[in-house]
Amino acid sequence: MVDHHWLIYGKEEEFIPNLDKFGFVYLITNLKNGKGYIGCKQYLMYNRLKETESNWKTYMGSSKWLLKDIEEVGKEHFKFEIIAEYKNKRSLRYYELYYQMKFNVLSSTLEGTDEPAYYNSRVGGKFYRPVESYQDPELRKKRKIQLDKNRNTKRDPITGRFLKQNE
Secondary structure: OOOOOOEEOOOOOEOOOOOOOOEEEEEEEEOOOOOEEEEEEEOEEEOOOOEEEOOOOOOOOOOHHHHHHHHHHOHHHEEEEEEEEEOOHHHHHHHHHHHHHHOOOOOOEOOOOOOEOEOOOEEOOOEEOOOOOOOOHHHHHHHHHHHHHHHOOOEOOOOOOEOOOOO
16 A cells, blocks of 8 residues: 555556666646646755755645645545656756656636636746736737738748848
8 A cells, every 4th residue: 555645647557666766747626617727746855955855745846726626525536647747857857857848737627617727826936827817018019010011021932031122
């Protein structure tokens, strides 16, 4: 019997970790509303003096909204799945971002609603879900003018540069 809550992604099988790997990318799904969370977790924590096992066995994500729902709805209404394991930190971070982009975690919505389909509020630790949708009217006008200019301009077939128009 395993001493953690993780399953293999897409299967109902218990996950058996390869502790020679650095960590894993995971998907946590709220079974009540279908909302998900994609993140990554290391097996070990490192500092200058020693390495210690992380809390990966009981880990439930870092999203405050996810943790709030787990507390309110109950852990039994969530599915914890490992997508894949990776051998180093670089690969782990790369594939966390890869899956977050693949599943479009910042802009996907639950079917038939405007509700976000994922608890993630950022990807790769850098790109954030906007607080509100905003279109700058001045920027739109500038883009339209630039598009119109580009449509009336020809490219040099050899260099690919725009040719100046003879007026």
